[in-house]
Amino acid sequence: MNRLFLSALALLLFMTSSTRGADVQIPVIKDGETQIIKELEDSDYWIRHDLWVETEFDLDGDGKLDRMHVSVTRPTQTDTQSLKLPVIYNSSPYFAGTTGDDDSYLWDARQELGDEPPQRSDAPEIEREGTRPIISKRHIKDWLPRGFVVVHSSAPGTGLSQGCPTIGDDPEALAPKAVIDWLCGRGKGFTEPFGGEPVEAYWSSGKVGMTGTSYNGTIPLAAATTGVEGLEVIIPVAPNTSYYHYYRSNGLVRHPGGYLGEDIDILYDFVHSGGNEETKAYCDCHIRDELMKAKQDRVTGDYNDFWYSRDYVHRIQGVKAAVLMAHAFNDWNVVPEHSIRIYQALKKNGVQTQLFMHQGGHGGPPPISMMNRWFTHYLYGEDNGVENDSKSWIVREGDEQTNPTEYPEYPHPWAKDVLFYPVAGAPQRGSLQLTPVEEPSTETLFDNFSFSGDALAQAEFTEHRLIYTTPELSEPVHLSGTPRIKLRMACDRPAANLSVWLVSLPWNDGKHSKITDNIITRGWADPQNTKSIRESEPLVPGQFYDVEFDLQPDDQMIAKGQQIGLMIFSSDRDFTLHPTPGTELTIDLQHTHLSLPVVGGTMQFKPEN
Secondary structure, eight states: OHHHHHHHHHHHHHHHHHHHTOOOOSOOEETTEEOOOGGGOOGGGEEEEEEEEEOSOOOSSSSSOOEEEEEEEEETHHHHSOOOEEEEEEEESSTTOOOTTOOTTSOOOOSOTTSOOOOOOOOOOOOOOOBTTBSOOTTHHHHGGGTOEEEEEEOTTSTTOOSOOOSSSTHHHHHHHHHHHHHTTSSOEESSSSSOOEEOOTTEEEEEEEEEETHHHHHHHHHHHTTOTTEEEEEEESOOOBHHHHHEETTEEBOOTTOTTOOHHHHHHHHOOOSOHHHHHHHIIIIIIIIIIHHSOTTTOOOOHHHHTTBGGGGGGGOOSEEEEEEETTOSSSOTHHHHHHHHHHHHTTOOEEEEEESSSSOOOOOHHHHHHHHHHHHHOOOOOGGGSOSEEEOOTTSOTTOOEEESSSSOTTEEEEEEEEEOOTTSEEEEESSOOOSOOEEEEEOOTTSOHHHHHHOSSOSSOEEEEOOOOSSOEEEEEOOEEEEEEEESSSOOOEEEEEEEESOOOSTTOOTTSSEEEEEEEOGGGSSBTTBOOOOOTTOOEEEEEEOOOEEEEEOTTOEEEEEEESOOTTTBOOOOTTOEEEEEEEEEEEEEEEETGGGGGOOOO
16 A cells, blocks of 8 residues: 555656656746746746855954855756756845834934034834745746846845945845846855855856846946846846935935935935844944934034045946836926936946836836836847837826836937026916026025925915926927926025926816826925035025036926926925925025926927917
């Protein structure tokens, strides 16, 4: 009886093994894209394992090189057929959990400008999530059935990865570089976080592509700046490319949309899920307290070497991988300049790059067919012509995100800067005209953070903002590029917030309003930083200063019948610090103008006959 049972079991195991080991053609490519292979779809036949990859740094001070926790999901055919496949790699500090929605430890935005911020509370402990060997399941169903191995890793100081979070800086580039080196046969992998047996990536073809969204999109760019061999292509989605541009704006302390009171030390606490009690305390002391809290400077908001080291535009010369940037024009968390500035720098350096932009909020990858063409070309070597595709892909208002419109470049080649000059009208609305103001003219507003920007834009009568509008548009106007404001202002105090919104009126306050209906773009600046964002100089009350800065990049169609409005105010309740209301700002209209990148130039604003 036992013999019969064992014989049947052996036959079943043989048949199962034969099915799992059946030869399949990998990849299958059609119309320049890898296709889903039926034999690779069943997750029961995937091989999953994890390991630790050794880096070149020791952040947690234990005298040993830190190791990153890595998980691998691959087709069983990598063993049964000895296949070597390209890798889709995703790294994150979020995989093991965060402090979640607890906002009790954020900085209090209610403070006077230039003062030391009030002390904040300690962050709660993170309850680590996840079980071995799976760090994450993201991207697996999309790419493994198409013939790719999918790899995940936890960032330094998170999950089962050793070290400390540095929130930018060298280690967040060197950690994924170490994993890529291991995938390409140059690095060291082990079965355990300490000691352990060597692990080789014998199933890797040595060609790696990276993707991810937000922080997970920052890490591919960080890795690419190292120039690591084998990283062929990256698709960063809404990446944070400069922590200064995330937490500051033109010398001003500015919080990311939806996260009032957050700063770089807060983000450290938000993700620091790794390490034991001893190494965690070491990281908190040396990285968070002695470095971040000491250098982030919530008093002046100035740029310094600490922020410079966390700005990837200064490392862009190292990028060799092809880059498909993806972002949204209405992302007020990681604002669109993060991708636009990198895209422009990559073009200048001759890197193969394209840009996908949509009209939504934070996140939103390119269509999977677009990503597929990129991965198929750069990881499988398929000559599908992706490098000759249009440089700019923009989802137009009302269109599905899977249906972007092609443009030869961003900004649109036909866009020209058009200057608009404000004409007095406070406390109601003034006008915007195409000719300079000839007579001296000033208008005054009073700061009050109690009123939201939305409320100020809709107000018919208020002393808390100045607003100037064009006539109703006789035809749709296409804006493409980066608006810029130049104004002359005086203040009755040594410091003030300065906020500028570009809006489309009348305001659509209906239940079905879209994100593109009214807020065209925004910008913020510290008037104390007129000379340099590295140097604040207290304002002399009553003295006029020239302040000039970019608003956020945009590409938007403003509908016929709307008016384009320039709104100038002080504290932006959702983004800036909240000083005591009452600061008085005076704007010299004769020396103020708005530059708008208009497709077709001034011809778009000529009145109908």
